[in-house]
Amino acid sequence: MRLAVVGAGAVGRAVADLASEYDHVVTAMADSSSAAVDPDGLDVEAVLREKSEEDRVGTLDADAALDAEYDVLVEATPTTLDDAEPGYGHAVAALDRDRHVVLANKGPVAERYDDLRARERESAGQVLFEATVAGAIPALSTVDDLGPDHVTAVRGVLNGTANFILTRMAAEGLDYEHVLAEAQDLGVAEADPAFDVDGTDAALKCVILANVLYDGGYTLDDAGVQGIRDVPGEALELAAEDGRTIRLIGSVEDGAVRVGPRLVPEHGTLAVTGTRNIVQLETEHAGRLNISGRGAGGPETATAVLGDVGRLPPLDEV
Amino acid sequence: MRLAVVGAGAVGRAVADLASEYDHVVTAMADSSSAAVDPDGLDVEAVLREKSEEDRVGTLDADAALDAEYDVLVEATPTTLDDAEPGYGHAVAALDRDRHVVLANKGPVAERYDDLRARERESAGQVLFEATVAGAIPALSTVDDLGPDHVTAVRGVLNGTANFILTRMAAEGLDYEHVLAEAQDLGVAEADPAFDVDGTDAALKCVILANVLYDGGYTLDDAGVQGIRDVPGEALELAAEDGRTIRLIGSVEDGAVRVGPRLVPEHGTLAVTGTRNIVQLETEHAGRLNISGRGAGGPETATAVLGDVGRLPPLDEV
Numbered sequence: 001m002r003l004a005v006v007g008a009g010a011v012g013r014a015v016a017d018l019a020s021e022y023d024h025v026v027t028a029m030a031d032s033s034s035a036a037v038d039p040d041g042l043d044v045e046a047v048l049r050e051k052s053e054e055d056r057v058g059t060l061d062a063d064a065a066l067d068a069e070y071d072v073l074v075e076a077t078p079t080t081l082d083d084a085e086p087g088y089g090h091a092v093a094a095l096d097r098d099r100h101v102v103l104a105n106k107g108p109v110a111e112r113y114d115d116l117r118a119r120e121r122e123s124a125g126q127v128l129f130e131a132t133v134a135g136a137i138p139a140l141s142t143v144d145d146l147g148p149d150h151v152t153a154v155r156g157v158l159n160g161t162a163n164f165i166l167t168r169m170a171a172e173g174l175d176y177e178h179v180l181a182e183a184q185d186l187g188v189a190e191a192d193p194a195f196d197v198d199g200t201d202a203a204l205k206c207v208i209l210a211n212v213l214y215d216g217g218y219t220l221d222d223a224g225v226q227g228i229r230d231v232p233g234e235a236l237e238l239a240a241e242d243g244r245t246i247r248l249i250g251s252v253e254d255g256a257v258r259v260g261p262r263l264v265p266e267h268g269t270l271a272v273t274g275t276r277n278i279v280q281l282e283t284e285h286a287g288r289l290n291i292s293g294r295g296a297g298g299p300e301t302a303t304a305v306l307g308d309v310g311r312l313p314p315l316d317e318v
Numbered sequence: 319m320r321l322a323v324v325g326a327g328a329v330g331r332a333v334a335d336l337a338s339e340y341d342h343v344v345t346a347m348a349d350s351s352s353a354a355v356d357p358d359g360l361d362v363e364a365v366l367r368e369k370s371e372e373d374r375v376g377t378l379d380a381d382a383a384l385d386a387e388y389d390v391l392v393e394a395t396p397t398t399l400d401d402a403e404p405g406y407g408h409a410v411a412a413l414d415r416d417r418h419v420v421l422a423n424k425g426p427v428a429e430r431y432d433d434l435r436a437r438e439r440e441s442a443g444q445v446l447f448e449a450t451v452a453g454a455i456p457a458l459s460t461v462d463d464l465g466p467d468h469v470t471a472v473r474g475v476l477n478g479t480a481n482f483i484l485t486r487m488a489a490e491g492l493d494y495e496h497v498l499a500e501a502q503d504l505g506v507a508e509a510d511p512a513f514d515v516d517g518t519d520a521a522l523k524c525v526i527l528a529n530v531l532y533d534g535g536y537t538l539d540d541a542g543v544q545g546i547r548d549v550p551g552e553a554l555e556l557a558a559e560d561g562r563t564i565r566l567i568g569s570v571e572d573g574a575v576r577v578g579p580r581l582v583p584e585h586g587t588l589a590v591t592g593t594r595n596i597v598q599l600e601t602e603h604a605g606r607l608n609i610s611g612r613g614a615g616g617p618e619t620a621t622a623v624l625g626d627v628g629r630l631p632p633l634d635e636v
Contacts, residue, residue: 014603021467021468022465135604136601136605136607137607138456138459138460138463138607141456141459141460141463142456142459142460145456145459145625145628145629146621146625149339150339150621267585269610283454283621285332285336285617285618285620285621286453286454286612286617286618286621286622287454287611287612287615288611288612289455289456289609289610289611290608290609290610290611291607291608291609292587292607292608293605293607293608294605294606297605299603299604300603300604300605303464303468303601303603304604307463310463310465311463
């Protein structure tokens with residue numbers, strides 16, 4: 001497949017870097033202010049070097065990537081809320097040209113799922129978005145294989161930053177503020193950690209799962225969200241005395257989307273440690289499935305993107 | 319899709335029972351000595367009642383199912399070794415008619431993988447076999463999504479009977495023979511438990527994984543296999559003193575297929591309890607993925623079969 005990669009953060013760069021290993025060609029790449037295009041395939045190494053040295057991917061306007069020759073648009077710009085722009089517009093531009101879209105950007109599938117599916121129905125292209133839920137963990141493809149109607153609930157640890165903080169608080173008996181500073185030093189938490197520690201990121205993933213399970217209708221406004229800022233170190237100590245610990249658990253069950261700190265068994269399946277994520281699927285006929293792995297990171301998320309690309313039919317067959 | 323279900327054990331019966339929930343029609347069903355065929359779709363409930371009451375699925379010869387109208391042959395007869403008959407012959411009969419084959423029977427993909435793939439190449443039909451490795455756990459589809467070249471190793475607990483026995487031995491401080499008798503009473507172990515406790519079943523699953531990872535070339539003869547009969551209760555006690563326990567671990571790594579009792583951390587990811595299975599994939603770019611769930615059972619395995627059926631292209635598009 002010929003890929004146009006829009007967004008040159010860790011995920012976009014990793015997609016471009018790994019594409020050739022999966023026998024794909026990158027014909028266009030864009031960051032927020034520039035683009036590089038070559039219908040015969042970009043010299044990805046040179047483009048990534050230019051990004052690193054000059055903070056641009058090429059000399060063209062960013063929009064040039066959207067107009068380039070490609071089969072699949074990989075949308076890897078930062079997640080935005082509400083109108084989910086510019087990611088949503090990028091996806092629509094590809095669908096309007098009867099091209100496929102693979103999203104790493106959570107905004108369009110969390111905030112404008114119904115709009116996006118409506119545009120997909122009018123297109124010969126398809127939309128896939130495995131990378132938006134828990135990075136390398138094959139959550140959506142497993143739901144798809146089981147059939148959404150046969151999945152009765154989803155629960156999980158869906159944010160590595162919050163999980164790292166809770167794990168360290170429990171292990172070291174430290175308070176939230178101490179551990180946050182440590183996580184920021186390690187690069188596990190952002191300077192502004194709100195998106196992760198307030199539960200927004202986990203909630204977006206749950207909203208996406210709800211849209212898949214219930215065929216749309218959900219946005220972030222439909223989620224009940226509580227973060228981890230107010231979890232006292234003492235709560236973790238008390239939990240430990242009882243063989244339990246606290247995790248930021250997201251759930252989609254009986255039509256409700258919720259994220260919040262929950263008591264879980266200390267050595268139980270949901271108590272993954274550090275930055276790991278876990279997705280737990282309750283199924284109608286096959287019991288409970290647990291899938292754990294790396295929920296973030298450039299190559300990890302790029303692997304999910306490239307898995308989606310591999311699942312798409314060639315466009316001449318569409 | 320129109321399904322011909324060959325084999326009327328727990329898995330075959332569950333596939334027939336659940337097919338309509340996945341919008342498929344069962345046009346033929348066979349056990350070892352009889353068949354029922356209806357090109358418009360069998361009354362599955364009546365067929366299963368006849369199986370239960372009369373120990374036959376219909377009044378036709380068993381071979382009639384192979385000659386029926388169908389899109390997908392579901393091969394769910396008991397696993398056999400060496401020539402893998404009659405399962406292998408059933409699969410070839412379907413491929414020769416340019417039909418798809420979905421296997422729950424491990425024999426053909428463990429013992430005659432290369433032969434089967436050669437026949438598939440000459441057919442318009444495809445062969446899928448998710449159900450042969452760890453029941454409901456989506457091991458093969460995840461390998462397929464990652465790309466076999468990008469999976470560097472697979473490890474796992476792949477036999478629920480052996481895992482139940484080891485779990486009970488550790489929890490109760492009992493010897494193998496005591497727990498085996500209990501497992502037989504509970505129906506978790508067969509009267510002749512050799513296939514499970516000697517590691518053969520786990521080894522077949524590893525051989526199938528090796529064939530997928532390395533594009534064929536493996537049979538059971540290539541696996542180094544040790545079972546759990548000789549694990550003394552004391553070994554589990556000693557392991558527990560050190561925070562560890564023993565599990566029957568199968569692995570495919572660096573071209574080698576091995577099954578045997580191994581020390582693992584007591585609360586670690588591989589130490590699943592009871593009859594649960596786990597598959598651990600080491601990937602080149604996405605770190606380690608763990609998938610745990612029910613590795614056996616009629617509806618659980620049927621779910622994997624029906625997931626495969628859903629992945630197959632309509633035959634008129636082939």
